[in-house]
Amino acid sequence: MLPSQSGPCQTSSHSLVFGLGPSITSEDGIITGAKLPTGRQIIRCMLAKIPGANGALSQFEATKGVLEQVRPFYKKANIAMMSDKRTCHKMVD
Numbered sequence: 001m002l003p004s005q006s007g008p009c010q011t012s013s014h015s016l017v018f019g020l021g022p023s024i025t026s027e028d029g030i031i032t033g034a035k036l037p038t039g040r041q042i043i044r045c046m047l048a049k050i051p052g053a054n055g056a057l058s059q060f061e062a063t064k065g066v067l068e069q070v071r072p073f074y075k076k077a078n079i080a081m082m083s084d085k086r087t088c089h090k091m092v093d
Contacts, residue, residue: 024048031069036077042066063088
């Protein structure tokens with residue numbers, strides 16, 4: 001590759017999170033929309049809340065916060081959910 005050509009070696013202004021796209025922001029900490037949240041939305045929301053992102057919540061507290069945001073979507077769609085403990089373990093896994 002010639003020095004004047006731009007290629008995949010250059011980085012963009014956003015850092016990428018493998019498999020999740022652009023870097024995690026504080027806006028990812030809130031799940032919005034009219035449909036059931038996707039797995040990607042749930043993971044991005046959890047990563048926005050765990051230590052390392054803002055250092056305020058433990059992993060368990062982060063998953064409980066995400067669960068409370070997801071619960072209304074499932075209730076509105078009349079879909080039964082597992083117990084809180086099992087759901088949090090599945091999110092972590």
